[in-house]
Amino acid sequence: MGTIILQASGLNIGNLFGSFPAGIAQGIIWGIMALGLYITFRLLDFADLTVDGTFSTGGAVTVMLLLAGWNPWLAMLVAVGAGLISGCITGLLHTRLGIPAILSGILTQLSLYSINLAIMDMKANTAVSASKTTLAITSRSIPSAILTGVIIAAVLIAAMYWYFGTEQGSAIRATGSNPEMSKAQGIDINRMKVLGLALSNGLVALSGGIMAQFQGFADVGMGRGAIVIGLAAVIIGEVLGDALLAKKLNFAGRLAFVVIGGIVYYLVIVIVLWMKLNPNLLKLFTSIIVAVFLAVPYLRAESKASFKKAGRNAVRRQKEADHD
Amino acid sequence: MTDMLVLKNIHKTFNPGTINEKKALINLNLVMEEGDFLTVIGGNGAGKSTMLNAVAGVWPVDEGSITIAGTDVTGLPDYKRASLIGRVFQDPMTGTAASMQLEENLALASRRGKKRGLAWQISKEEREHYREELKTLDLGLEDRLTAKVGLLSGGQRQAVTLLMASLQKPKLLLLDEHTAALDPKTAKKVLDLTEKIVSRNNLTAMMVTHNMRDAIAYGNRLIMMYEGQIIFDIRGEEKKNLTVEELLRKFEDVSGEEFADEKSLLSK
Numbered sequence: 001m002g003t004i005i006l007q008a009s010g011l012n013i014g015n016l017f018g019s020f021p022a023g024i025a026q027g028i029i030w031g032i033m034a035l036g037l038y039i040t041f042r043l044l045d046f047a048d049l050t051v052d053g054t055f056s057t058g059g060a061v062t063v064m065l066l067l068a069g070w071n072p073w074l075a076m077l078v079a080v081g082a083g084l085i086s087g088c089i090t091g092l093l094h095t096r097l098g099i100p101a102i103l104s105g106i107l108t109q110l111s112l113y114s115i116n117l118a119i120m121d122m123k124a125n126t127a128v129s130a131s132k133t134t135l136a137i138t139s140r141s142i143p144s145a146i147l148t149g150v151i152i153a154a155v156l157i158a159a160m161y162w163y164f165g166t167e168q169g170s171a172i173r174a175t176g177s178n179p180e181m182s183k184a185q186g187i188d189i190n191r192m193k194v195l196g197l198a199l200s201n202g203l204v205a206l207s208g209g210i211m212a213q214f215q216g217f218a219d220v221g222m223g224r225g226a227i228v229i230g231l232a233a234v235i236i237g238e239v240l241g242d243a244l245l246a247k248k249l250n251f252a253g254r255l256a257f258v259v260i261g262g263i264v265y266y267l268v269i270v271i272v273l274w275m276k277l278n279p280n281l282l283k284l285f286t287s288i289i290v291a292v293f294l295a296v297p298y299l300r301a302e303s304k305a306s307f308k309k310a311g312r313n314a315v316r317r318q319k320e321a322d323h324d
Numbered sequence: 325m326t327d328m329l330v331l332k333n334i335h336k337t338f339n340p341g342t343i344n345e346k347k348a349l350i351n352l353n354l355v356m357e358e359g360d361f362l363t364v365i366g367g368n369g370a371g372k373s374t375m376l377n378a379v380a381g382v383w384p385v386d387e388g389s390i391t392i393a394g395t396d397v398t399g400l401p402d403y404k405r406a407s408l409i410g411r412v413f414q415d416p417m418t419g420t421a422a423s424m425q426l427e428e429n430l431a432l433a434s435r436r437g438k439k440r441g442l443a444w445q446i447s448k449e450e451r452e453h454y455r456e457e458l459k460t461l462d463l464g465l466e467d468r469l470t471a472k473v474g475l476l477s478g479g480q481r482q483a484v485t486l487l488m489a490s491l492q493k494p495k496l497l498l499l500d501e502h503t504a505a506l507d508p509k510t511a512k513k514v515l516d517l518t519e520k521i522v523s524r525n526n527l528t529a530m531m532v533t534h535n536m537r538d539a540i541a542y543g544n545r546l547i548m549m550y551e552g553q554i555i556f557d558i559r560g561e562e563k564k565n566l567t568v569e570e571l572l573r574k575f576e577d578v579s580g581e582e583f584a585d586e587k588s589l590l591s592k
Contacts, residue, residue, distance in 0.1 A: 167431075167440035170424070174432050177421035180413070184380075185488075186406030186437040 016274045021142045023270035024263055028149035029211045031262025033226060034233035035156055036203030038258055041234060043164065044176040044196040049105030050090045051230065053112025054083045054201040055223030058208025060119040063128045063218035072136035076209040083205025084198045086112060091194030116220050127217040135213040145214060152210070153259045156203065161252040163199075172196045204230075225283050228290050229265065235293040237261025265289075326393065328528040329356040329496055334378060334388035336552075348374040350552040352388070356496075356530065361522055363539040364532045365571075366549035372532045375549070376500050379530070381405045393495035407437020410489030410527075412482065412502040419485030422474030426465065426484065429473050430454045433488035457487055461517065479510035483517055490521050497522065497529040504534060515542060536568045550579050 033055060040048040058079040065075035086108055093104035120126045130138040137148045163169045174182045175192040182189050204226070212218040241249050241257035249257065272285060303309075334352040339345050349371050356362055364372045378385050379392070381402035389398045392408045413419050420429050431446040431454075451469065458466040461483050465476075473481060482502055489497055499518065503511035519542055522529050533539050539546050546563050548556035548571070555578040558566065 163442075165445055166442045167435060167445050168442060170428055170432060170445040171440045173424060173428075174421045177423045178418070180418050181421055182432075183403045184406060184409075184411045184413075184419070185432050185435070186403050187432075187440070188403050 011275065016271065019270050019274070020267065021146065022139060023266050025139070025142055025145040025149055025214065026211075027263030027266030028146065028153055028259060029207055029214060029262075030229055030266055031233055031237075031259030032149070032153055032156060032210065033204050033207035034230040034237070034258045034262050035153070035160065035255060036200045036207065037227065037230035038234055038255065039160075039172075039196055039200040039203070041231065042176075043173050044193060044200075046101050046176070046193065046197065047105070047227075048087075048090060048197060048200060049102060049227055050086055050108045050112070050197070050201055051105075051204045052223045052226045053109035053116065054086045054204045055208035055211070055226040056116045056218070056220055057082050057086060057112055057119070057223075058205030059212030059218035059222050060116045060126070060208075060220070061205070062209030063126050063212050064119055066128050066133050066135070066213070067126070072134060072213065076136065076206055079205045079209040080202045083201040083203070083208075086205070087198035087201030088194055090201070091197040095190035095193055113220065120218065120220065124220045125217055128213065130216060137210055137213050139214050139216065149210070157252055157255045157259070160255055164251065168195075225286065228283075228286055229262075232265045232286060232290045232293070233262035234258050235261070235290065236264050239293065240264065326358045327355050327391070328358050328360065328393050329354065329379065329530070330389075330391040331355075331375070331379070332389045332391075334375075334390070335386045336374060336378060336383075337386055348552055349378065349385070352553060354547070354554060356528055358528055359526055360545055361519075361527075361529045361543035362531065362545045362547060363543040364530060364547050364549060365534070365536060365539045369551075370549040371552040372549050373500055374552070376498050376530060376532055379496070380409060380411060380498055408495045410436075410492075410494035410497045412485045412489055412497075412499045414501040414504050416478035416481040416485070416505055419488065420473045420476075420481050423472060425470050426458075426473055426476075427451060427454055427469040429484065430457075430488060430491060434491045436492045436494075438492075457491065460520075461487060477510075479506055479514060482506065482514050486514070486517060486521055490525050490527065493525055493527070495528065497527045499529060499531040501532050501534060503538070518542070536571055540566050540568070540571070548575060548578075550575070555579065 033051070037048070037051060040046045058076075061079040061082045062072070062075045065078060066072060070078075090104045090108040093099045093107060094101050099107070117124065128135070130140050137145045139145060164173060171182070171187045172192045172195060174185070174187060175189045175196070179189050182192070208218075208223060211222065237257035237260055238254070240260060241254055245253065268289070269282065269286075273279060273282075277285065331352055331354040334349050335347075336349040337345060337347050346369075348369075352371070352375060354375075364375070366372045377383070379390060381397065381400060381404070385398065389396060391397065392405070395408065397405045397408065411419070421432070424432075427446055431450060434450065454469065455466045458469075463480055463483060465480065465484070468476075473484065476484065485502075502518075503514050506514060515538060518529075518531070521527070529543070531539075531543060540563070544563065545557070545559035546566070547554050547558075556574050
């Protein structure tokens with residue numbers, strides 16, 4: 001997951017802070033990925049597993065076009081197109097062929113594994129060198145990478161704020177919020193689901209293209225677990241946003257916190273790696289983080305009202321009554 | 325007078341060919357004139373909600389045709405009929421999007437059946453218009469335009485759904501036991517509001533209800549359904565003078581059944 005991070009060895013505070021900037025840059029890229037995931041996970045209420053494949057697709061397409069001499073921005077634009085198509089396919093599998101949401105995503109994701117290999121001439125890994133190619137973003141210059149990442153994230157947040165405030169965007173949100181009501185208002189919910197999935201995967205592919213340039217290679221497995229990392233960013237961002245600004249956030253503010261969530265997530269990764277956690281255990285660690293964050297709201301509600309508690313209360317009342 | 329709704333020889337069977345086969349609508353015919361406020365009663369499984377869902381386009385009918393204000397909608401799914409129809413559901417949660425703001429919900433409704441493009445979802449004039457409309461509900465909602473609808477009570481949400489159904493004047497308003505989930509006091513308020521909105525906008529409305537007294541008190545026409553057919557159709561003065569007892573007797577006459585078991589369902 002990036003050679004820079006692996007250099008943070010030795011429990012030396014200097015080393016830790018030294019690797020923070022690179023961690024921030026990677027965090028922003030995952031944050032951009034999480035913006036895409038936010039569309040399906042929060043707005044459409046659709047757990048879309050396509051993204052693991054699309055992230056790699058974005059990387060593969062971008063790197064291959066860069067090697068063919070393309071301008072990096074144009075290459076990323078094509079990557080977005082590839083992501084849009086992938087999302088459409090998941091959407092069509094679900095809405096036109098009646099395949100359950102999660103399975104639709106898994107099918108597209110798995111097929112993308114082969115397609116991504118095919119894009120990279122059947123190689124699992126393709127490098128792109130910053131010294132031979134013009135890149136939009138590279139780990140060789142961390143400050144400018146952070147700046148570029150922040151600018152891209154800001155533009156995307158502005159675009160999403162606008163789009164989801166339009167008639168069409170609000171129809172997508174309505175579809176996720178209440179499909180029955182949406183149909184009654186004349187919204188074609190199947191079309192909106194396909195549209196939302198396409199936009200989401202377009203953004204994910206874009207972030208894959210950015211990540212491939214940053215790390216200097218595209219790998220067929222670079223998207224593995226992307227959905228969990230994206231969820232981590234979304235959830236951490238929401239928790240932080242609510243804690244710091246007490247739910248006064250508007251939509252753009254919430255999106256900004258999703259990107260911040262990506263940064264925080266990645267800095268945590270930097271810290272655990274600095275503490276000599278074996279990098280192979282990272283996916284386990286990430287899953288545990290997400291599971292804990294998803295479980296907290298549920299457990300909190302449980303602690304207020306649960307059968308166990310009701311049972312205990314009943315026993316206590318009975319004892320009190322017996323005493324009287 | 326124009327015919328606002330024409331149901332011609334409608335048949336609908338659920339789970340055909342299985343042990344659960346249910347002939348829900350059998351050769352159903354109904355004509356509603358412009359301005360009709362029709363109340364529909366009948367026991368469980370009589371076909372009231374099935375008829376309403378057939379009109380709304382929740383699923384296709386097996387046979388027959390459905391025409392709304394001169395447009396044959398038999399082959400159109402619900403979202404394509406939505407430009408003609410306003411709907412209020414039994415469950416107050418169904419008619420509004422809980423995670424969206426009150427004004428966003430109203431804006432969605434005022435674009436019912438229109439193309440949704442890349443224009444901003446609400447204009448300033450619309451917001452003012454919504455504020456005025458909400459004032460007429462007399463629930464204090466005009467000051468809560470940006471509140472999430474999920475924060476409103478069931479009664480408030482039904483009132484908002486009613487307003488949404490009428491913002492963009494529908495050819496037909498479908499009310500599916502829309503007060504059944506509310507407490508009696510709130511139910512009364514929502515029913516009175518229903519009458520107000522229907523008469524103010526001169527709407528044509530179909531209201532399914534379990535409550536015989538409501539069915540008699542509201543609207544200008546009443547039909548009773550039994551086993552997928554209309555067994556009783558009464559309007560005007562005759563309807564006004566109707567009593568619950570008379571209605572129950574009619575039910576016995578036509579169905580040839582004791583109403584002992586149905587009586588509990590057709591609550592007075």
